[in-house]
Amino acid sequence: MSAKLSAIDTAKFVAAKRACDFIEDGMRVGLGTGSTAEWLVRCLGELVEDGLKITGVPTSTRTAKLARQLGIPISTLDEVKWLDLTIDGADEYDPDLNLIKGGGGAHLQEKIVATASDRMIVIADRTKQVDMLGAFPLPVEVIPFGWQTTKALLEETIAALDVMGDRIELRMNGDAPYITDEGNHILDLHLGRIGNPRQTALVLNQIPGVVENGLFIDICDIVVTGNGDGRVQVKDINVGTTQEDVIEFDEDENIFADLD
Numbered sequence: 001m002s003a004k005l006s007a008i009d010t011a012k013f014v015a016a017k018r019a020c021d022f023i024e025d026g027m028r029v030g031l032g033t034g035s036t037a038e039w040l041v042r043c044l045g046e047l048v049e050d051g052l053k054i055t056g057v058p059t060s061t062r063t064a065k066l067a068r069q070l071g072i073p074i075s076t077l078d079e080v081k082w083l084d085l086t087i088d089g090a091d092e093y094d095p096d097l098n099l100i101k102g103g104g105g106a107h108l109q110e111k112i113v114a115t116a117s118d119r120m121i122v123i124a125d126r127t128k129q130v131d132m133l134g135a136f137p138l139p140v141e142v143i144p145f146g147w148q149t150t151k152a153l154l155e156e157t158i159a160a161l162d163v164m165g166d167r168i169e170l171r172m173n174g175d176a177p178y179i180t181d182e183g184n185h186i187l188d189l190h191l192g193r194i195g196n197p198r199q200t201a202l203v204l205n206q207i208p209g210v211v212e213n214g215l216f217i218d219i220c221d222i223v224v225t226g227n228g229d230g231r232v233q234v235k236d237i238n239v240g241t242t243q244e245d246v247i248e249f250d251e252d253e254n255i256f257a258d259l260d
């Protein structure tokens with residue numbers, strides 16, 4: 001383990017590094033958003049420097065900026081239309097590999113890109129693994145127009161769902177509402193546990209003003225879970241296998257150079 005890396009960063013890094021084994025020359029790859037996805041983009045930057053030819057489709061302006069900085073060729077979903085693979089982080093994943101995403105405020109683009117991919121791989125540290133989704137507040141992107149009415153409708157709707165909590169908070173960025181890449185707001189739903197994620201995902205998206213919720217149902221194919229000691233588990237829901245590897249790395253690798 002690197003002396004420069006905390007256990008949690010090591011876990012995120014080894015998950016990202018292992019996920020890169022799924023990337024082949026010529027692939028169109030969706031690039032997720034967040035601190036774990038950032039490790040993926042860094043790993044990919046090194047591979048591209050070593051000659052790997054891929055086209056990345058970023059899921060946020062943040063990821064696009066980092067990819068450009070690292071010399072990764074990027075395009076848009078409208079240009080490439082379909083992707084071979086998307087690799088992204090998650091806030092929670094359950095045993096069926098259903099997810100909560102959007103902690104970083106990018107779940108709208110992330111869901112569009114992942115859905116337009118042959119496969120989605122989630123990279124995560126062990127803390128993201130749950131028996132039941134819902135402890136992490138569920139992000140719902142809503143348009144700013146009439147957002148308080150949308151919030152009231154959401155409150156009414158979740159009261160009828162198989163969930164534990166009912167608090168809804170407008171996500172803030174300092175004193176102002178958080179604004180997504182699409183110019184929308186995010187309402188975080190504190191549900192505690194979500195008994196029926198599929199039903200919840202469908203019902204929430206019926207409410208006028210809701211653009212997209214952060215539940216990813218039947219979208220993720222593989223989860224790569226990293227640990228602080230360098231071990232990774234690769235769980236493939238389609239094949240029904242879980243494989244364990246150990247990722248070796250050198251703490252002097254360039255990839256860590258700007259962490260200090």
Ligand SMILES: O=C(CO)[C@H](O)[C@H](O)COP(=O)(O)O
Nearest residue numbers: 034035036089102103104106
């Ligand atoms: O969904 C996301 C961004 O919208 C992120 O993937 C999710 O929040 C996990 O982030 P991190 O890897 O920083 O824990």
